[in-house]
Amino acid sequence: MAANDMKLVVVGAAGRMGQALIRIIHETDGVTLHAAIEREGSAFVGKDAGDLAGTGPLGVIVTTDPLKAFLDADGVLDFTAPAASVTFAGLAAQARIVHVIGTTGCGPEHEEKFEAAARHARVVKSGNMSLGVNLLGVLTRDAAKALPAIGWDIEIVEMHHKHKVDAPSGTALLLGEAAAAGRGIDLATQSVRVRDGHTGPRAAGTIGFATLRGGSVVGDHSVILAGEGELVTLSHSARDRSIFARGAVTAAVWARDEKPGFYSMLDVLGLS
Numbered sequence: 001m002a003a004n005d006m007k008l009v010v011v012g013a014a015g016r017m018g019q020a021l022i023r024i025i026h027e028t029d030g031v032t033l034h035a036a037i038e039r040e041g042s043a044f045v046g047k048d049a050g051d052l053a054g055t056g057p058l059g060v061i062v063t064t065d066p067l068k069a070f071l072d073a074d075g076v077l078d079f080t081a082p083a084a085s086v087t088f089a090g091l092a093a094q095a096r097i098v099h100v101i102g103t104t105g106c107g108p109e110h111e112e113k114f115e116a117a118a119r120h121a122r123v124v125k126s127g128n129m130s131l132g133v134n135l136l137g138v139l140t141r142d143a144a145k146a147l148p149a150i151g152w153d154i155e156i157v158e159m160h161h162k163h164k165v166d167a168p169s170g171t172a173l174l175l176g177e178a179a180a181a182g183r184g185i186d187l188a189t190q191s192v193r194v195r196d197g198h199t200g201p202r203a204a205g206t207i208g209f210a211t212l213r214g215g216s217v218v219g220d221h222s223v224i225l226a227g228e229g230e231l232v233t234l235s236h237s238a239r240d241r242s243i244f245a246r247g248a249v250t251a252a253v254w255a256r257d258e259k260p261g262f263y264s265m266l267d268v269l270g271l272s
């Protein structure tokens with residue numbers, strides 16, 4: 001570890017993303033794994049974080065006290081669950097450190113807590129931390145702006161592994177927001193998130209979502225712009241969770257020198 005390395009805490013260290021984050025921190029210059037946190041009672045507490053993640057021992061033992069870890073760290077990488085991320089946001093604000101939030105499935109009640117925490121912490125939050133998906137968001141906004149709403153319907157299709165608990169995915173919603181921004185409409189009132197039974201014809205100008213779950217799919221997303229006699233499809237396929245972990249580490253390093261505030265991956269990647 002070099003003297004100026006950014007000291008990062010991974011919460012939810014034993015999860016799919018927690019393990020990917022530990023591997024990427026281990027192989028990235030300029031950052032070091034400071035602590036690995038799991039909840040009280042987890043079978044992984046007391047184990048070496050590197051053994052969990054498959055790097056071999058790193059000398060960082062999984063513990064359960066986030067505040068203790070945050071007080072002596074520079075940042076926390078958080079891919080856990082909405083209520084847990086709210087708790088971590090409060091503690092990261094108390095410790096005045098960077099909080100990178102990848103957790104999806106958050107509602108307005110969670111978002112308002114993150115925004116409050118961002119008065120003291122540097123918070124970077126995105127439904128998808130990969131460069132490719134954030135570029136896809138920009139392309140989606142531009143395509144939605146270029147093609148007239150009357151005559152071009154927008155549908156967003158996503159598929160993920162069978163363990164995923166939230167729908168539509170954070171990425172699908174990010175792409176929906178991008179399409180809505182391109183069209184100058186409000187996604188909350190113009191989206192159709194579920195269809196079942198006798199739905200009637202499609203309402204013009206709405207943005208539709210379809211969700212598939214199965215197997216070990218890391219994350220596939222398509223934005224379909226459907227016109228009369230032609231389709232434009234923009235898509236991204238995640239093959240490995242390392243793309244999200246690399247993005248999260250990049251976000252933490254970027255935010256280290258920023259003022260307290262609420263940022264997105266578009267800010268980090270210079271795509272905003």
Ligand SMILES: NC(=O)C1=CN([C@@H]2O[C@H](COP(=O)(O)OP(=O)(O)OC[C@H]3O[C@@H](n4cnc5c(N)ncnc54)[C@H](OP(=O)(O)O)[C@@H]3O)[C@@H](O)[C@H]2O)C=CC1
Pocket residue numbers: 011012013014015016017018037038039042079080081083084101102103104105126127128129130170244
């Ligand atoms: N933004 C992005 O780029 C990406 C976002 N994600 C999102 O990240 C989140 C996690 O995904 P994934 O890793 O697949 O899920 P996992 O279920 O594999 O991992 C979640 C981890 O968080 C832990 N956790 C939950 N609550 C707490 C708590 N209160 N304190 C400490 N640890 C806690 C879980 O522990 P336990 O098992 O004990 O509950 C588990 O270890 C999801 O919301 C997912 O959508 C995923 C990939 C990319």
Ligand SMILES: O=C(O)C1=N[C@H](C(=O)O)C[C@H](O)C1
Pocket residue numbers: 104127128160164168169170171172218219220238
């Ligand atoms: O739960 C996942 O796995 C993923 N979640 C994020 C989402 O909800 O979009 C990002 C990625 O697609 C993987």
